[in-house]
Amino acid sequence: MVVGDFVNEVDVLVVGAGPGGYVAAIRAAQLGKSVLCVDKDEVGGVCLNRGCIPSKALITAAHQYEAAKNSDVMGVIAESVKLDFAKVQEFKNNIIAKQTGGIRSLFKGNKVEFMKGEVFFIGENIVSVSNEDEGHRYKFNHCIIATGSRPIELKTFPFGRRIISSTEALSLTEVPKRLVVIGGGYIGIELGQTFAKFGSKVTVLEGSSSILPGFDADLTRLVTRNLKKYDVEVITDAMADKADQTDDEVTVTYTVNGEQKQVTADYVLVTVGRRPNTDNMGLDTIGIKMTERGLIEVDKQCRTNIPNIYAIGDIVAGPALAHKASYEGKVAAEVIAGLPSAVDYKVVPSVCFSDPEIASVGLSESEAKKQGKAIKVGKFMYGANGRAQTMNASDGFVKIVADKETDLVLGAHIVGAESSNLIAEMALAIEMGATLEDIALTIHAHPTLGEMTMEAAEVALGRPIHSL
Ligand SMILES: Cc1cc2nc3c(=O)[nH]c(=O)nc-3n(C[C@H](O)[C@H](O)[C@H](O)COP(=O)(O)OP(=O)(O)OC[C@H]3O[C@@H](n4cnc5c(N)ncnc54)[C@H](O)[C@@H]3O)c2cc1C
Numbered sequence: 039m040v041v042g043d044f045v046n047e048v049d050v051l052v053v054g055a056g057p058g059g060y061v062a063a064i065r066a067a068q069l070g071k072s073v074l075c076v077d078k079d080e081v082g083g084v085c086l087n088r089g090c091i092p093s094k095a096l097i098t099a100a101h102q103y104e105a106a107k108n109s110d111v112m113g114v115i116a117e118s119v120k121l122d123f124a125k126v127q128e129f130k131n132n133i134i135a136k137q138t139g140g141i142r143s144l145f146k147g148n149k150v151e152f153m154k155g156e157v158f159f160i161g162e163n164i165v166s167v168s169n170e171d172e173g174h175r176y177k178f179n180h181c182i183i184a185t186g187s188r189p190i191e192l193k194t195f196p197f198g199r200r201i202i203s204s205t206e207a208l209s210l211t212e213v214p215k216r217l218v219v220i221g222g223g224y225i226g227i228e229l230g231q232t233f234a235k236f237g238s239k240v241t242v243l244e245g246s247s248s249i250l251p252g253f254d255a256d257l258t259r260l261v262t263r264n265l266k267k268y269d270v271e272v273i274t275d276a277m278a279d280k281a282d283q284t285d286d287e288v289t290v291t292y293t294v295n296g297e298q299k300q301v302t303a304d305y306v307l308v309t310v311g312r313r314p315n316t317d318n319m320g321l322d323t324i325g326i327k328m329t330e331r332g333l334i335e336v337d338k339q340c341r342t343n344i345p346n347i348y349a350i351g352d353i354v355a356g357p358a359l360a361h362k363a364s365y366e367g368k369v370a371a372e373v374i375a376g377l378p379s380a381v382d383y384k385v386v387p388s389v390c391f392s393d394p395e396i397a398s399v400g401l402s403e404s405e406a407k408k409q410g411k412a413i414k415v416g417k418f419m420y421g422a423n424g425r426a427q428t429m430n431a432s433d434g435f436v437k438i439v440a441d442k443e444t445d446l447v448l449g450a451h452i453v454g455a456e457s458s459n460l461i462a463e464m465a466l467a468i469e470m471g472a473t474l475e476d477i478a479l480t481i482h483a484h485p486t487l488g489e490m491t492m493e494a495a496e497v498a499l500g501r502p503i504h505s506l
Contacts (some may be wrong), residue, residue: 048074050374051165051178053157053319054490056083057360059184060141060353062367066182067148069375074176076167078156079139084186084352085360087134088205093228096208097132097391100235112429121236123213130208157185159320162344177421180346183334184367185319187312187352194280195220198290201281201306204229214238216303218290220278222249224390226309227261231392234268241301243276243292250390254402257453260433261392264349272425281306314353329355338380340370362386385469389458397461400449400468403439412442416474416498417449418490420454422505425485431455436490438464440498445473456487463491474498 052063055077062378063075064134070482080087106119145152155169161265165181167174189203202210204225207429215238219230222244234240242249242265248267249272251256265272276294283289289302312330327335327343334349336342348370351363362501365381372379387399420426420434434454450464467477477495496502 043445045164045177046174047177048072048151049179050074050156050371051176052184053077053140053165053181054083054184054315054351055081055152056184056186056351056363057085057256058186058363059083059182060145060367061364062149062182062184062350062371063150064144065368065371067150068372069371069377071180071371071375072151072306073149074151074153074178075145075153076153076157076176077171078154080138081145082138083136083227084188085363086137086141088208090360091133091137092130092208093204093225093232094391096126097228097232099126099129100232101393104235116234121213124201124211127209127211127235128258157319159324162324163346165320171484173197178346180348182302182348182350182367182370182374183321183342183353184349184351184363185315185353186363187314187358189308190311190313192220192278192310195278195306195308197308197329200304201308203419204307204309207233207305207307210305214304216287217241218301218306219286219309220290220306221245221272221309221311222272223309224250224392226307227265227390227392229307229309230270231261231265231268232268234265235393239384240268240270240302241303242270242272243268243278243290243301244272244274245277247274249274250392250396252388253390253398254404256437257396257398257451260394261390262395262454264393264433312352312358316353339373340366340381341373350369356383357386357388359386359388385465387461387465389461391458394431394454395457396451396453397451397457398451399461399465401439402448402449402451403437406427406439406448411448413448414440414442414445414474414498416440416494416496418494418497418502418505420487420490421489423485423490423493425487425489426455428485429455429487436460436494438477438491438494438498440474445475445499447472447474447477447495450491452490454487460487460491463488 049072052075063073067073106116121137155167158166162192183398195201213236217238217240219226219242230240276292279475316332340348350366369379390396416438418436421432426432437451439449447467474495482492
């Protein structure tokens with residue numbers, strides 16, 4: 039690499055090394071392109087460093103802690119179960135280190151060059167990259183922008199001191215005694231429930247009438263019940279107005295049913311959504327088309343209005359999910375390499391790693407009805423599944439939504455243990471155009487949770503064996 043005013047040239051420049059960018063970079067390199075991936079931070083993006091992976095590490099540790107305390111029902115008496123929160127954080131940090139190391143090895147093995155630095159666009163095929171050393175300029179033939187998103191900051195709840203975002207929540211050095219969560223979306227519920235299991239007294243303030251919008255009410259009901267079990271107070275239709283902080287605590291004033299109330303906690307975690315990182319990088323000066331919300335407009339091939347510049351992940355429309363970003367990354371890289379690739383969003387599973395987990399793919403029952411589709415639904419309860427009982431996890435159900443005429447699977451929705459893994463079979467079923475019969479006739483190993491998808495398909499077909 040040459041520095042200073044000298045301009046370096048690269049075939050594909052990938053901006054951002056999150057699950058969108060690093061996957062795009064590897065795929066482009068596999069297809070024979072010379073690739074430079076630049077990130078101002080560590081490889082892995084939000085997902086690996088302050089999102090999916092660290093949150094799941096904490097969620098699992100909290101689950102283990104809770105399970106150990108309550109395993110006497112199985113005859114396992116774990117006396118004086120203790121929590122070493124510093125060790126929990128160490129467990130999480132080790133995973134991040136291993137995973138980021140893994141991406142660096144993948145880059146090396148695929149001959150992707152990685153550079154730490156902040157990218158700023160100075161033309162349609164040229165950027166400046168600034169880092170601790172100095173500035174560099176790179177000319178590119180193609181560019182894939184994958185700069186992700188950051189937590190939305192509320193004006194009356196500016197981040198700092200006792201008001202934190204998910205990033206700081208994941209790295210707390212001790213379990214807060216009291217935690218207020220503003221926002222009952224999936225990040226707020228996952229983290230709120232986790233800290234409740236670690237021992238925090240958690241209050242969730244949600245502006246709308248229910249938590250976890252986006253999932254049907256029958257799926258979220260079990261989560262709401264479990265939140266109560268962990269003494270999490272969920273206050274819906276509650277607007278958080280302001281915060282008053284001291285060195286040790288913060289008092290949140292909120293309005294519910296026209297009445298102003300207050301709740302005091304050690305920290306306030308604000309999880310009211312994320313905003314795309316499309317500002318402060320010169321995209322406006324080169325004329326990239328954006329929506330009012332700052333999302334970059336792209337076509338089905340992830341191409342922006344500037345033909346050699348692509349955009350993927352959280353900065354384009356659709357759910358802000360890691361697997362959606364990676365999927366788009368592969369499409370963009372393949373299009374650049376001349377392959378006939380394009381996105382198809384029929385199958386984008388979404389999972390909330392609450393307790394119990396909620397997983398969903400394809401059309402929900404309510405969406406299908408709204409679209410005026412004639413459907414049939416098959417529902418099978420975890421309580422009737424042998425494996426679920428042996429896991430002491432008999433709460434939940436698997437629901438399959440299918441076309442009434444053709445039996446084509448349109449959607450699947452699962453709430454219960456391991457639904458995050460079970461949903462993969464249903465995603466494949468929809469992708470492959472499977473019918474209820476295809477699922478019902480597939481031999482599923484016994485005893486497994488996976489049998490429930492077969493059973494739900496049989497219910498929809500009117501011939502269930504293990505339910506009446
Ligand atoms: C707490 C939490 C939990 C989550 N859990 C899940 C989950 O369970 N499952 C799931 O699918 N999703 C989850 N997500 C969402 C997921 O993390 C994001 O959807 C995903 O990371 C988006 O990937 P991306 O590649 O678009 O961007 P990011 O992962 O945000 O990466 C963007 C990268 O671009 C870099 N960058 C930005 N601007 C510049 C610049 N100008 N120059 C150079 N580099 C730049 C950033 O440093 C960053 O590394 C979670 C998010 C959070 C916050």
